[in-house]
Amino acid sequence: MNSRTDSSLSMPPVIVLVRPQLGENIGKAARAMLNFGLTQLRLVAPRDGWPNPAAGPAAAGADMVLERAAVFNSVAEAVADCNHVHATTVRKRGISKPVLDPVGAAMRIHQDKGRHAILFGPERSGLETDDVALARTIITIPINPQFGSLNLAQAVILLVYEWSKTQHLAQPTLTQELPPAPQEELDGLIAQLEAMLEPAGYFSPYSREVATRRTLHTVLTRPGWNHLEVRTMRGVLTTLARQRRNDESRS
Template identity: 75%
Template structure:
C-alpha cells in the first residue's frame, strides 16, 4: 500500500444490511479517492451480488474490501478511530464535524478509520466505545435523514479537500499506538482488576468496562507511552522488594 493510501481513512461499515448500500458507499468513496472499505459482519455475507451494480463502476473498492468478525479487529491497526452518529447519546467524547475530523486526519500521523453503523439502527454503544471521537454531520434538527451512502460521501468529500494539503508531520510527534496495543494494555489491566472484584456487581460489568475503556482511549497514547504503562502494570503485579 502506498504512502498516499496509508494517509486515507479506511471506511468501516459495521453490520451493513443491504448489499446495494455497500455498493453505493463504495461509489461514494471512490468519487473522492477513498479506496479502502472494511466490512464487519455484513448481514448477507460477502461478496454480495447486489453490491456490484449499485457501485456503478467502483468495483475496485468492492474487490479490495476486507471482512472482519468484530469492530475491534477491523480497526486494530488504526491510530485514529472516528464513530459517526447522528446524535450524541450521553457520550463524553469530543464531537467533531466532518470538516474538523478531516482536518485532524490530514494533519496527524497514523492510520485513520471512520465507523458507520447499520442502516437502520446506527452504531452500538460498544462500537462507539472504540472511538476516540464522535463524527457528527450537523443536520436539520427537524429532518435528519441521511442514508449510509450520503453519510459516507460527506465524509469522503470533506476528506478529499485536505488531500493536497497534507503537511509533512513533525517527526517527534508519534501517532497514537495502533488499537491492538491499546487493547493489550486494557486487557492487562482488566486481568488484574477482575480478581479484585472491580467489575462487581456482575450486572454493571459491561458498563464499568466501557467507562474504563473510555478513560484509557481518550489520551491517544503512542506506543512508547503504552509500553511505559505496561511496565507500570507489570511492576504493580510484582511482589514488593524486601
C-alpha cells in the first residue's frame, strides 16, 4: 500500500467491509460503489474467503471493483495507510466519539485532506467495539428506531451517494493544515506508550485490561495528530523512557 498522502482535497474514500459474511453483499456493495464512481474496496477477513463466486453476479457489471479489492487480516492492516477512519454503527456504543450523519460524514470527507476509510461491519452483528475504537468518528444513519435492520449494501450506497453529492460542490478554501498521520504511524505511537505502561502495571487488573486499552486508543485517536505531531509525541515518550533507563543504569 502506498501511504503517501495526497495534498488535494476530496480524495475518494476507501470502503472497508469488515468480516463480511455473504459474497452477494460484497458484490452489491461493489455495484453501489461504482454507481457513484468509487472503486477502492477493501475486505477484512471475509467469512467465506476471497474470491467468492457469489460476488460477481451480484456486482452486475462492477467486476472492476471486485478485481481490485484488497484483502487484509485485520482492520488495523486495512486502514494502515488511511489518515481518517470512520466507523458505521446503528446502535449506540459506550465509546465517546464524534457522531456524524451521512451528510456530515460526506462533508468531512470532502473537506479533510488525506485518505478516508469507512468501516462497515458484518451483516449480522455490525462492527465490534474494538473495530470502532480504531476510528476517529462514528457515522450513524438516522433510521426508523423500530426497524434498524439495514442491509450492508444499502448502508454502503447511502454513504457513497452522499459523498458523490459533495463532488459537485465548489471546493472550500484551502487550509494549510497537514492531514492526520496515516493510521500505522498512530498505531506505532500507541504501541510505544503501551509498552511503557505495561511494566508499570497500568493495565492491571487483568479483568479491565481490554477496556483500558480501548480507552487509551480512543483518547489517542481523537486528536487527529499529523505526522509531525505524532513524531513530537514519540519524542516525548522516548525521552521519558530514556530517563528510566538512565535511572536504572545508575542504580
